Amino acid sequence: MKSWVVGNWKLNPASASAVQALVDDLVDGVDAQSNALQSCHIMVAPSLLHLSQVENTLRTKSAAIDLACQDVSALSAQSGAYTGDVSAEQLQDLGVQWAIIGHSERRQYYNEDNDTLLKKMSHSAAQGLGVILCIGESEADFEAGNTTQVLADQLTVIADFLKQSEAADADYIANKLIIAYEPVWAIGTGKVPSVEEVTEVHKFIRERLQSFDATLAKTPVLYGGSVKPENAQDFAASEQINGVLVGGAALKADSFLDIAKAFSK
Numbered sequence: 595m596k597s598w599v600v601g602n603w604k605l606n607p608a609s610a611s612a613v614q615a616l617v618d619d620l621v622d623g624v625d626a627q628s629n630a631l632q633s634c635h636i637m638v639a640p641s642l643l644h645l646s647q648v649e650n651t652l653r654t655k656s657a658a659i660d661l662a663c664q665d666v667s668a669l670s671a672q673s674g675a676y677t678g679d680v681s682a683e684q685l686q687d688l689g690v691q692w693a694i695i696g697h698s699e700r701r702q703y704y705n706e707d708n709d710t711l712l713k714k715m716s717h718s719a720a721q722g723l724g725v726i727l728c729i730g731e732s733e734a735d736f737e738a739g740n741t742t743q744v745l746a747d748q749l750t751v752i753a754d755f756l757k758q759s760e761a762a763d764a765d766y767i768a769n770k771l772i773i774a775y776e777p778v779w780a781i782g783t784g785k786v787p788s789v790e791e792v793t794e795v796h797k798f799i800r801e802r803l804q805s806f807d808a809t810l811a812k813t814p815v816l817y818g819g820s821v822k823p824e825n826a827q828d829f830a831a832s833e834q835i836n837g838v839l840v841g842g843a844a845l846k847a848d849s850f851l852d853i854a855k856a857f858s859k
């Protein structure tokens with residue numbers, strides 16, 4: 595299975611010129627190192643404001659980089675009277691292939707819960723937009739030994755989605771779903787769980803997914819939280835870790851592509 599290395603740019607960079615410099619560096623880097631990167635899917639998720647600019651560059655320079663948005667409307671799959679929202683249909687029309695949903699920062703600052711995420715997932719599926727569902731426990735839950743309980747609850751979004759979806763969605767479920775395990779306490783902190791801990795958690799996630807539907811046995815499960823070029827090799831060594839969701843280290847083309855090389859095995 596090809597690995598996935600996804601850069602979540604969050605609310606960065608601050609200017610369109612800095613976005614352009616980053617995407618240009620990425621495209622040049624991917625082109626120059628295409629052999630070293632061939633067994634790795636590379637994806638970036640710029641802010642909504644910069645999606646169009648990045649899409650334009652990726653299309654015209656034809657780099658092998660997928661495009662994701664960091665969020666999608668829960669209110670409608672199409673256009674409508676929803677001030678401030680961006681729909682799955684609009685994103686798909688722009689050439690965006692994936693939506694990140696359920697990131698812990700959105701759960702924390704926008705109170706996104708399982709009901710909201712089920713709507714976001716359903717709208718994405720209706721428009722053929724792939725979904726990267728982020729899950730992860732807080733530090734308090736980690737300390738209390740509640741990790742698997744928290745993850746099991748967050749994964750019910752998938753079970754609920756499957757219950758309401760039709761047989762026609764089988765292809766979507768098999769090819770357009772990615773899970774990203776991001777322990778909240780590891781995001782932006784420099785603290786990382788051990789590879790063994792992540793491996794165990796990923797096994798648990800995979801078992802849960804398979805209990806929902808056998809086709810989910812092959813769903814990629816990524817790790818996220820303080821991934822850097824210095825630790826990427828360690829995570830890449832685990833068969834259970836199918837790639838990474840990178841924040842801070844994705845904001846420089848060199849460090850992001852060094853991580854991608856570690857996963858291109």
Ligand SMILES: O=C(CO)COP(=O)(O)O
Binds near residue numbers: 840
């Ligand atoms: O939240 C993350 C990616 O979605 C991880 O962020 P950092 O890599 O900056 O810890």
